[in-house]
Structures are given as structure tokens and as C-alpha cells.
Amino acid sequence: MKxxxxxxxxxxxxxxxxxxxxxxNKAATxxxxxxxxxxxxxxxxxxxxxxxxxxxxxxxxFVARVDIRPRTQNELLHQLRKLRRKFQxxxxxxxxxxxxxxxxxxxxxxxxxxPLLDFRGRFFDRAEAELASSSxxxxxxxxxPLLVLEGPARTRLLSSLRREAAIAREFxxxxxxxxxxxxxxxxxxxxxMAALAFLFGLDEASALETVSKNPVAIVKRNREKLSxxxxxxxxxxxxxxxxx
Amino acid sequence: xxxxKRRYLALQIESDGIISQKELMDAVWGAVxxxxxxxxxxxxxxxxxxxxxxxxYAVIRVSLASLNMVRASLASIISVANxxxxxxxxxxxxxxxxxxxxxxx
Numbered sequence: 001m002k003x004x005x006x007x008x009x010x011x012x013x014x015x016x017x018x019x020x021x022x023x024x025n026k027a028a029t030x031x032x033x034x035x036x037x038x039x040x041x042x043x044x045x046x047x048x049x050x051x052x053x054x055x056x057x058x059x060x061x062f063v064a065r066v067d068i069r070p071r072t073q074n075e076l077l078h079q080l081r082k083l084r085r086k087f088q089x090x091x092x093x094x095x096x097x098x099x100x101x102x103x104x105x106x107x108x109x110x111x112x113x114x115p116l117l118d119f120r121g122r123f124f125d126r127a128e129a130e131l132a133s134s135s136x137x138x139x140x141x142x143x144x145p146l147l148v149l150e151g152p153a154r155t156r157l158l159s160s161l162r163r164e165a166a167i168a169r170e171f172x173x174x175x176x177x178x179x180x181x182x183x184x185x186x187x188x189x190x191x192x193m194a195a196l197a198f199l200f201g202l203d204e205a206s207a208l209e210t211v212s213k214n215p216v217a218i219v220k221r222n223r224e225k226l227s228x229x230x231x232x233x234x235x236x237x238x239x240x241x242x243x244x
Numbered sequence: 245x246x247x248x249k250r251r252y253l254a255l256q257i258e259s260d261g262i263i264s265q266k267e268l269m270d271a272v273w274g275a276v277x278x279x280x281x282x283x284x285x286x287x288x289x290x291x292x293x294x295x296x297x298x299x300x301y302a303v304i305r306v307s308l309a310s311l312n313m314v315r316a317s318l319a320s321i322i323s324v325a326n327x328x329x330x331x332x333x334x335x336x337x338x339x340x341x342x343x344x345x346x347x348x349x
């Protein structure tokens with residue numbers, strides 16, 4: 001069966017429709033079958049419709065994603081309550097340890113993202129990985145900084161990523177590699193993205209899973225949860241009525 | 245002596261302007277050297293086999309052991325000769341003949 005590739009972080013400027021179309025068409029040409037675009041938490045469902053149409057015309061599956069940057073644990077819980085049923089993918093930017101720990105243990109969080117340039121602000125340690133593995137949250141790595149950084153900054157970033165990827169593998173935390181780019185020249189083919197994952201110590205099979213199996217599984221799981229017949233994981237309503 | 249296994253990579257170069265053969269290879273060597281250093285770059289046995297300036301297709305040869313290193317380096321190229329560019333791997337094969345067959349398919 002042909003492998004489906006996904007990019008869960010296309011940072012499209014929604015105010016520029018021409019650029020949006022270019023990026024989506026490029027993603028389709030490069031072989032992605034699923035793309036996720038981050039929206040602000042205030043976005044209404046109908047605002048995503050235009051983008052959904054553009055994606056279906058290009059032949060890619062569209063996923064609405066929200067990125068949240070809570071400052072406290074309570075703020076995170078409040079936002080999750082408000083947004084979980086509105087978006088298919090929720091990514092939490094963990095800017096402090098309190099938020100990182102809460103996000104890692106909350107089942108409603110799909111992706112954990114850490115500041116790429118603030119190396120002291122990366123809280124993905126063994127404790128975080130243990131919490132994330134029980135809640136099935138994945139660690140997201142954007143490749144854009146790997147492309148644009150040079151010299152010591154890139155070296156330090158690779159060193160952090162290599163350490164965190166090893167911890168994630170030890171605790172079976174899925175890793176999702178996303179582009180995080182807004183221009184089409186920085187978009188890479190899925191296999192080239194996987195090649196960049198070699199840089200932080202993943203083998204070929206795991207690297208390919210970071211752009212295919214892992215992101216697709218998150219979307220599939222959430223679509224099932226958001227469907228009307230969902231009762232609990234593994235249980236769903238298949239028929240309703242008097243004749244049941 | 246054990247024969248060195250090689251792989252041929254077909255590349256497509258996306259850029260605004262025309263890129264010469266030297267500029268392309270400087271960018272590729274630069275990317276490999278930046279990521280893996282001079283010692284790492286020396287292990288790749290990297291060489292240009294063919295380059296079509298107009299169609300922007302290139303074929304390079306690398307050692308099998310360094311294939312992943314070269315793929316990662318090619319993906320990290322964001323500019324060639326100070327122009328925004330991307331180098332995309334179209335196909336990988338063990339022989340030039342099979343590479344062109346893959347491209348045709």
C-alpha cells in the first residue's frame with residue numbers, strides 16, 4: 001500500500017490567497033496527501049472552508065489545527081476545554097515547565113512544541129516523555145530552523161534534538177516532523193524531510209514514520225473522536241433507532 | 245579489496261535564475277561540509293555526472309554509505325549563488341541506466 005505523507009504545520013499567510021494557493025499546490029506536487037494549517041483560537045469553522053476547498057482542488061486532505069501558547073496550567077486547561085471540539089489538531093507551545101507538564105499528561109493535547117532557539121526552555125526530559133507516552137501526545141519538530149540556521153546555533157539545536165529524540169524513542173513518544181514554513185521554496189519532499197530527521201539520530205524507518213504514520217495516526221484518531229458516533233476509544237455508534 | 249557501492253541521485257534544482265554547474269556543486273559541497281565537516285564530506289565520494297542547465301536536472305554519484313548524509317545535506321540547501329533555491333531528489337538508483345528508467349516511469 002502506498003504510504004501517505006503529511007505535513008502538520010504549513011504556516012500559510014491566510015491574508016494572501018495567491019501565496020496560500022502556491023504553497024498548497026506545491027505541497028500536493030511534492031507528494032503530501034494531508035496538510036494542516038494553524039488557525040488562531042478565535043477562528044470560526046466557516047473561515048476554514050475556503051482553505052478546505054483550495055486543498056480539495058489541489059488533491060490534498062485538509063486539517064484545521066490550532067496553536068496555543070498558554071502561560072499557566074489553568075490557562076491551558078481553559079483553552080483546551082474551549083477548543084478541543086473545534087479543531088482536529090491541537091498543538092501546545094510549551095514555554096514554561098508548568099505548562100509543559102500539564103500538556104504532556106492531558107489526553108486532549110496532540111502535539112508538544114518547544115522553543116527551538118531557547119535551549120533552556122526545552123523541557124522535553126524523561127519526566128515529560130513519561131507523561132507524554134501515557135497520554136499519546138507527540139513531540140513536534142519543525143525543520144525550518146534546521147534550514148535557516150547556521151553555525152553554532154544549528155549545532156546546538158541538533159544536539160538538543162538528538163538528545164530529545166533519543167528520550168522520545170526510549171519512552172515510545174511519537175515524533176512528528178513538520179515543515180513550519182510559509183514559503184514554497186522552503187518546502188521539502190517528505191523523503192527529504194525524513195532525511196533531515198537522520199540528523200537527529202533517527203533510523204530510516206523511524207524517520208519515515210515521523211512524516212507519515214505518526215501524523216496520519218493523530219489526524220485519524222481525532223477525526224474518529226470528533227465524529228458524531230464516537231462513544232469512547234474503540235466504541236462507536238453504528239446504528240440507532242427502534243429496530244436495534 | 246572490497247568494491248565501493250555507489251548510488252546515483254537525480255536532482256531537480258528550483259531557483260529563480262540560471263545556475264551554473266560550478267555554482268550547483270559549490271552549494272552541494274558547501275551543504276555537506278557545513279553539516280558533516282571536511283572529514284565527513286571526504287567520505288561521500290560525491291561527484292557530478294550530468295547537469296542540464298536549461299532543464300535544471302542534475303545527476304550526482306555518492307557512496308552508498310553516505311547516501312543519507314548527502315540526502316540530508318541536499319535538503320538543507322536553501323540558496324545557490326545567493327539566490328533562493330531548493331534541490332529536490334527525484335530518484336535514487338544503483339546504476340545510471342536504472343536511474344533514467346525510474347525517471348521515465
